[in-house]
Amino acid sequence: MKRQACIVVGSANMDLVVTTDRFPFPGETIMGHTFTAIPGGKGANQAVCCGKLGGRVEFMGKMGNDRFCDQLRKSMKHDGVKLGHALTDPRHSTGIAMITVDASGQNEIVVIPGSNMALTPGDIDAHRCVFERGGVLLLQLEIPLRTVSRAATLAKHEGLRVILNPAPARVLPDSLLRCVDILTPNEIEAEILTGVKVNSLRAAEKVARLLLGRGVGSVVVTLGAKGSLHVQHKGARLYPAKRVHAVDTTAAGDAFNGALAFALSAGREVEEAIPFANDVASLSVTRFGAQCSMPTLAEVERFRRK
Ligand code: ATP
Ligand code: RIB
Numbered sequence: 001m002k003r004q005a006c007i008v009v010g011s012a013n014m015d016l017v018v019t020t021d022r023f024p025f026p027g028e029t030i031m032g033h034t035f036t037a038i039p040g041g042k043g044a045n046q047a048v049c050c051g052k053l054g055g056r057v058e059f060m061g062k063m064g065n066d067r068f069c070d071q072l073r074k075s076m077k078h079d080g081v082k083l084g085h086a087l088t089d090p091r092h093s094t095g096i097a098m099i100t101v102d103a104s105g106q107n108e109i110v111v112i113p114g115s116n117m118a119l120t121p122g123d124i125d126a127h128r129c130v131f132e133r134g135g136v137l138l139l140q141l142e143i144p145l146r147t148v149s150r151a152a153t154l155a156k157h158e159g160l161r162v163i164l165n166p167a168p169a170r171v172l173p174d175s176l177l178r179c180v181d182i183l184t185p186n187e188i189e190a191e192i193l194t195g196v197k198v199n200s201l202r203a204a205e206k207v208a209r210l211l212l213g214r215g216v217g218s219v220v221v222t223l224g225a226k227g228s229l230h231v232q233h234k235g236a237r238l239y240p241a242k243r244v245h246a247v248d249t250t251a252a253g254d255a256f257n258g259a260l261a262f263a264l265s266a267g268r269e270v271e272e273a274i275p276f277a278n279d280v281a282s283l284s285v286t287r288f289g290a291q292c293s294m295p296t297l298a299e300v301e302r303f304r305r306k
């Protein structure tokens with residue numbers, strides 16, 4: 001089957017990452033270990049994941065006219081992401097994320113979205129030709145909701161498969177959910193979307209079914225080290241993740257989504273694409289950082305043979 005392009009509409013941030021033994025308590029000052037500035041942002045991370053795997057991928061987003069924009073563009077270009085529809089807006093600074101990673105590999109993140117929030121539905125309309133070339137549209141929620149909705153509506157109209165990674169979590173209108181073929185919340189996001197606590201597999205399936213009832217085509221709840229649960233009208237299936245030593249879980253969800261879009265746009269069935277995405281994401285958590293933690297296809301194949 002012919003490989004189709006994957007279009008990612010979303011954010012790009014410079015990640016300002018510090019490492020510590022543990023997270024500070026409110027009001028507490030602690031000494032950390034390292035500081036690094038690393039290309040990130042959910043949209044750009046997902047595009048880079050797809051590009052590094054060898055996918056045809058196009059990123060559409062908005063950055064400021066500054067040094068971080070240059071570095072982010074360079075990183076995406078290096079990993080094979082096409083930037084013909086990546087916009088610059090000199091009125092805003094490029095988005096940044098302040099990230100703390102503790103010794104167990106967990107993170108805390110605060111995002112200052114900057115130019116990401118200036119990507120408008122009008123920008124999507126002006127660049128709608130990008131959808132004519134795509135097979136899959138991949139979206140997240142670090143850009144305005146109305147822009148996400150516009151992109152999903154246009155892509156659906158053009159016959160693309162729409163994947164929405166609802167991160168960071170927020171309540172979503174049914175009009176958007178009805179345009180989504182695959183929704184990929186983690187447990188916290190699934191809970192915020194439905195108001196139902198996700199503390200077991202049974203609860204994850206229950207919230208996924210609530211989302212199916214609101215018009216989503218199918219739901220993949222990502223479950224961290226436990227893997228991911230795919231729920232469709234016809235049934236549910238758990239895809240366990242391989243056991244790894246997690247160094248930094250930042251962008252695990254991005255690796256999962258980028259790899260899922262890659263596999264689907266390469267013509268794989270969803271039953272094959274989900275365990276592949278699990279493996280890409282599990283491999284990414286064994287490495288530090290966001291975009292720099294994404295593996296190549298050769299690395300994933302080696303990991304799968306082990
Ligand atoms: P993040 O916000 O850290 O980017 P997330 O919360 O969106 O991630 P998770 O559900 O934590 O997403 O993880 C996504 C996928 O990454 C999981 O479905 C799994 O395949 C893989 N993964 C995450 N953590 C681990 C782990 N500790 N060991 C193995 N695989 C993992
Ligand atoms: O999902 C990880 C990403 O979330 C980081 O790269 C950071 O930029 C935030 O957007």
